Amino acid sequence: MLNYRQLHYFWVVAKTGSIVRACEQLNLTPQTISGQISLLEDTYGLPLFRRVGRQLELTETGRQVLPYAEQIFQLGNDLQSMLRMAPKEQQILFRVGVADVVPKSIVYRLIAPTMELDKPIRITCREDKLDRLLADLAIQRLDLVISDSPMPSHLDIKGLSQKLGECGISFFATATLARNYGENFPHCLNGAPLLIPGPETVIRSRLLRWLAEQKIQPRIVGEFDDSALMQAFGQSGIGVFIAPSVIAQEVMRQFDVELIGQTEAVTESFYAITVERKSRHPGIVAITEGARRELFTPASD
CATH class of the missing domain: 1.10.10.10 (Winged helix-like DNA-binding domain superfamily/Winged helix DNA-binding domain)
Known part of the structure; x- marks a missing residue:
């Protein structure tokens, strides 16, 4: 031993x-x-x-x-x-893993309802690649993983993937770029400098397919797995960038950019992945109920 x-x-x-x-x-x-x-x-x-x-x-x-x-x-x-700790001070530990492709504003709004629970809760949040997070979930180092995709079917993990919701995407640009590319959406994107999500994201293939269907050929100037980094480049005026429409107003305020168009033809989904024995954890219940009640329109599984 x-x-x-x-x-x-x-x-x-x-x-x-x-x-x-x-x-x-x-x-x-x-x-x-x-x-x-x-x-x-x-x-x-x-x-x-x-x-x-x-x-x-x-x-x-x-x-x-x-x-x-x-x-x-x-x-x-x-x-x-x-x-x-005294019994009355004991907190419920809630360990959350966040796939690095999920926008930070979405993560905050998903987790926020847990801070309003009657019982005190202590949250630990870790960002990483989805495969590493799921490995930790399987051995109970995490209670929940938030991702833009359900648990891959080939993994030998007895887990549950709950779809929290989905929404369309919005396109943003600085005022200078918006003056040049802000009219006649979506065709204004033709030839426009565009920042897109990286190859590990689900939304990337949907976005590129939609652009091809619209016969639009933007000039791709950057690819990012980390949405926060993409937004930072967009804020500096490097190119047009996307974000979930549900946080459009927040993106405009935070990054001082303008909305140049939206589409529901390209949707981004978000999932809560957990193991069955953890599915009734009060933090997980607060996230799933809060997402469906306040953040997203009802989602189909």
Whole structure:
């Protein structure tokens, strides 16, 4: 069985960078710490550190072990914090993963209803690629994943994909660009500099197909997986950019841009992905009900 005390000594040395600094933090002798780490290495027959001059460096095995130790002791710290709270102060932990292709304004408006719950809630939000988020969902490191697509069918994960809603897209440009390309939408996009979502987004193929159907050939000047980065480039006047129509007014206020057109022929959808045993978590219920009641028109599954 894994000796967690030995693992903890390894973790502290790896984090502080030396046995001397680990001794100061743990109030132990160098012989105790180095001896315990040696026992851990001997147990599995794999070195975790190597000495380079007077410095210790992690071996390849040590680099692989460190993230696991990080998670183990972070969870331990979280558990201590929870147990130290008075019962009336205990918060419901709600761990949300957000696919990096989902607009941040949409994420905020989806999560906002959880802050109005009667029970105190503590939200941790992490942005990453969808496949990595789903891997963490499968091993219960996350309670919910927000994405622009349902869970892929080829994954061996017993999960639920709830469609929160869908909406059309809007096209935005700075005042200068809007003067040149703001009339006769959508044909004004022909030859216009256009910023589009990257290849990992669902909306990209729908947008390009619609442009082809309209026989419109914009000049694509940038592709972005991160919608916030695309909006920042759009705000600087690099090109016309898109965002979900449901946040059109917010985009115009935040980025000081003008709306040059909208279409319902291209829709963007958003999903709440969870595992079945977590589907009644109060945070998930607040998000799904809030999205359907206030953010989107009723969505078909």
